[in-house]
Amino acid sequence: MRESVRIVRFCLIGTMNALITALVIGGMMEGAGADYLLANVTAYVVAQTHNFVWSKYWIFPLENIYRKSSTWRQVLLFSVAFALAYGLQFLFLLLVVEGFGMNEYLGQFLGLFVYGAVNYLANKHVTFR
Secondary structure (H helix, E strand, O other): OOHHHHHHHHHHHHHHHHHHHHHHHHHHHHOOOOOOHHHHHHHHHHHHHHHHHHHHHHHOOOOOOHOOOOHHHHHHHHHHHHHHHHHHHHHHHHHHHOOOOOOOHHHHHHHHHHHHHHHHHHHHHHOOO
């Protein structure tokens, strides 16, 4: 698959994940009065389930000869990639909200780009290869 196609697919699924994340965060913060950090953790965990399926079968599909790669191995590596990307996004969120006084919603939105870049690179080069 051409890299440009892969990036377009990643952006499409990333947009869907961003919408899922925004809906969960908005529902928790506005609807349930939850703290922005709890809403952030919950939203990213929910979006990850959606993200794994699309990543495995559509964004980073393996050639038939490589399909023997264990799904459990991919789940483990995907979880490690998620932890890395999420951790960096979470630190970014804390820095901009607590350190610079940025609006919590804007910080959440900008954090999506930190998360997306790290997640793409980790999954491309480690999880689905």
